[in-house]
Amino acid sequence: MTYCEFSCSVFGNKARDGRKWNEAELQARYAAFQATEEDHRAILKSSSLRDTLEKCIPRFENAVAFGLQSYPMETLLNSEEGNCFRCLGLPELTNQFSYTGRSSTWFHIPFPQVIGNAHVLTFSTLVEVVIKSKRKIRKLHTCNGTYFCGLSLWSLHLTQSQYKQLLCLISWELEYLHICLRLPQERDPDETGLCSLLDILVAAASTLKTLVFSQWIPKYELNPRYFESLSRSVHFARLQDLSLQSIEVTEDTLKAFSNSAASTLRRLSLNSVGLRDPIISAPDPRNYGRDHEKLATNL
Template sequence: MSITNLPPEILSHICEYLEPQEWGALRITCHQIHGSTLEAYATHYFKTLPLLLTRESLDNLEGVAASETLRDSVREIQIIPNLFEGWPERDNERFTSPGLSIRKQRRMLRIMRGEKEVPPFNNIEVKAELDALFTSYQAALEEHRAILDSELTTVLEKCLPRLENATTVGLRCYPIEFLLKAKHRSFHCLGLRELKNQFNTDDMSGNIAFTDFQEKMLSMPLGLAFSQMVKAIIKSSHKVRTLHTCGNIACGMKLGSIKLSESQYQSLLPLLTDLTTLHMCIRIKDNENDTFDEDSFKHLLSMLVTVAPKLKVLTFAQWSPLEELSPLYFQDLSQNIRFSQLEELHLHSIELTVENLKRFLQTAAPTLRRLSMKNVSLTDAIIGARDPGPLTEERSSWGSSLSLEVINKIQELWKRSFILLAESPKLQFVQLSSLGYRGREIILQDDLYMERGQPDAQLDSNARRSTNWPDIYCDPTRGQSSLIDFCFDAERANVSLKRWIMQLRMEMCNPGLANTQLPGTNGLMFNQNGVARSITYQPGEEPDPRRLTGMVALVV
């Protein structure tokens, strides 16, 4: 049977096994194949458009927007603002030294495998090649930053009016190593092919090591890209139903890099009247010298309060990695926010009290079905909870310097929080990960791991840590996987949510074993020198919301 006689559904299914350029080559062989695979081709490759911030990718976006055939298929635009931004700037020496070492190692491996005609190692030639690679790296980084500064707005402003069906707009983050190694079938991205052609994958992977990836270095480009994205949405009057103000890693956009005026925030709100999904992660400051842009912070929270009644899905984070954020901020938010349709809530990197959590969930409870809490730190005052000071061999964890009464009070606080969840009438799915008190992590123990509805549950959940980092970024529709998850799924569980969550046992975590920095303090970073700087608050005293000095906030 001729391929042209196959039903369109079968032909489209066969084409899904082809790379994009192969599918494109097949489609131009005849009018019949072109027409029968058009809808599937557009849906498969243009429904979601991840966009690198390079000039080639912006040109590609304009081409899609100009095409009557393709533009109607676009439903989502994902802006990737962290090209090379997840790594520190490198000079030529720091860039080329790892490359020399890696090439020597490759040559040695080829010799050990007995490969014939292994060429001698020419240090001068290799150095010249790496110098050229460094020059290309610098040029790409300069171009990327120029686009972040202004050019992104111009292109989006031109394209958005034509992409009428693209009602989902937002930011995503992917390490350069993942981008260079990603397969077209698993990850289609505008500008990716040009990036791979410009840089040798092995050389870039060796010179910009994955271990250098730092979430805090993403916060500035996220803030800049968010500003450019919002300006384009306003100028094009493009209505949005789903908005991601942060990446798929819940790291947060830095307030200081957001360049939006009060009038621009006000102009954005009418374009969000149909918003049903919001991902908002706010990162206060990364360095002691960073200023706290309180006006931008309040504008973002006001935007959240405004759109809350129609939201069905919300991911929210507000934290300062260097210090404890005043509880007044979440308190004000919890008192003013009103949900009426919220079905799914993800709280990440949040500092709150039990009472503020109760207020925040109060109007969501009648409709809320799915909830996750990750890197959540309670800040209720407890008399006697002191900073333990430097670690010693005799005192290997912060909890060992506290009385049993204080530890019991911390556990009671979380038990009260668990009761709030257990009493939610519609809640069907709960995910807990990296919970703590004032920046110090607690460890959960689950005796009903076999009955909570998780088929992959293991006896020792605390030992089940994910180290396959590329998997975190390969699915652009989901957030970052937790290192330790305690999940309850009512549809598969053999026990009730209340019985499962109330039997969870808690103990204080040794900071030397903690893999997660919780919001609130640097309490997880205790070492032989102890905490370098600290400021204390008396029981019941609230931190001054304007006095954010980069110090560690504790209770005495």
Template structure:
């Protein structure tokens, strides 16, 4: 029996075991196979496309948009703002520095001078390609580099209703092999020059600037093409944050954008205010971004929201204003991340979502209510080893009582199917939860403490033997000292930083953890 005689379903299943290039070659070998597998091929590889910001990536996007065969299949466009991730600005000396310990392991001996010279020559040639690629990337980041291409392509990609940014490490992309369904435009050329084996084996700080530059151009392209979108993402679930400083959203553009978001059902809004004290805080732009969420709230079904400043505590007045104005009617999933909030404003934020909310997660959420049993503690700016011992019993009880109020409100108002609580605290001071009913909460194989973070807890109503309100009200809250640990980016005190813990991250592994950290800007609370 020939391939053309096979039932469509079986032929499609066979083709799914081929790499994209192999499937493409098979399709052009026979008109019948081409026609039979057209829908399956374009749906699998072009329903969701990811774009690398290189000239080759943009050219591939134009080819997709120009193809009558493919463009109707495109429903999602994801843009990777960073190229080469943590090592995007290496100089020649850093790039061509070889760690010969790797060669010792591979060769079982010291490399010869000739091998040393060959490797250095290869790295210098690779560095030249790297610099040219980065020059392309930086040119595209600056308007109208990306905007011009999106303006041209979006009108043709009429079914692309999900638009956004995502984090994807270049080294992971280069390591993708067979049967990968990820269609990444521009990756083929990048792979022809680089591999995960020939790149520098060290990291630098992540650059958050590209997220704002790219998202600004994306919004402009939405406006200019009059594209109505159903899902909009400032970043992926890594919550890396869209830096506020370079973002531009004038009032005229903002007013043109809002009508195009009337069908928005999914929003991922992650705002990173500033990384350095000298950066300006554009409050007008910040409020316009928050207003996008408020405007879309009545039809939103999924919301991921983060607003934070890595260097200082953010005034909770911003969240209070949003919670006062927001009105949900269909929200099913809510994920709050890196939020500083009072108990009352959190309750207001959740009140209209309560009737429809099925999934709720809180991660790196810090309460900032004033406490009355002692003077204002302020944001955390010192070594965590004194967190517990420096607080009186009255202060600890009041902090714990704030979270108890939150849980009691949830018990009265919410009936979720799934809840995740991870890394909660008070003004940067971590709490841990004691769950005496962890065997009944729907995860029988789970320990009450998991990994390095003893504040991660999950409730799954489909598997639980108790109702949600019984589970959440029995949680016991304790202020604790979490140990410091080392990671690829430095040493952290108490695990991942809560909002308001300004400069707790210590980048030098051997640095004294008890060093004094400069006092940060005070903001009004309550």
């Protein structure tokens, strides 16, 4: 985030008493923001996160749900919100930014690349540790919240062996799957990434009860041909809840996908789903009279 973007964001607008930050104060806050952001990135790139997870996960003997909980930083720093997510180190982070304002929307700046890369590093590390622990997975989510993370499945940091182990794990007892994608900025992602997506959904289809399939940036819709391939490959046996968001489909592929779960499906939710079937123009009403005259003449 540049200094200009920061100064226009929720962190750079107002101080605790409602006044505007002066230039020196704003510079200091921006420096603190950069340091915190860099510190978090360094943790993701080091072994610290993996080491911590390897110590923690074995202690939760009954844990069967794994994933990321995504929140905008402004929500994390909102001390006035009673239901705010809490985590270790949050008080210190709050003090650094002296922020007590109310939560608003996500930053209005285009940086999905940064967010997607951070999430894929975190998710990859989590999956590695879960695979190593040989823990059964019943619930797997990439964000599981109001704030969609935009995980780039095309950039998972897993070896081929680890990826196969992941598919094996989720094919046993996975009941809930939430995948929120961040597609590459080019219109069509590569076929390798597509296969990764298909493999995960196909492997889990027979045991899934809930599937949330969403896209973070609607302007990069998933091309209908990918959903067509998916609709031919998945076979649901227990699916009850299906939620699709920000993807493009044709009527036939949507039917094929949902019909696979027709005997068990109880709830279907469509949000910003685009139909890409050819549009058939309606007849010109001005021709109705002429057609009737021709018909009368022929009779």
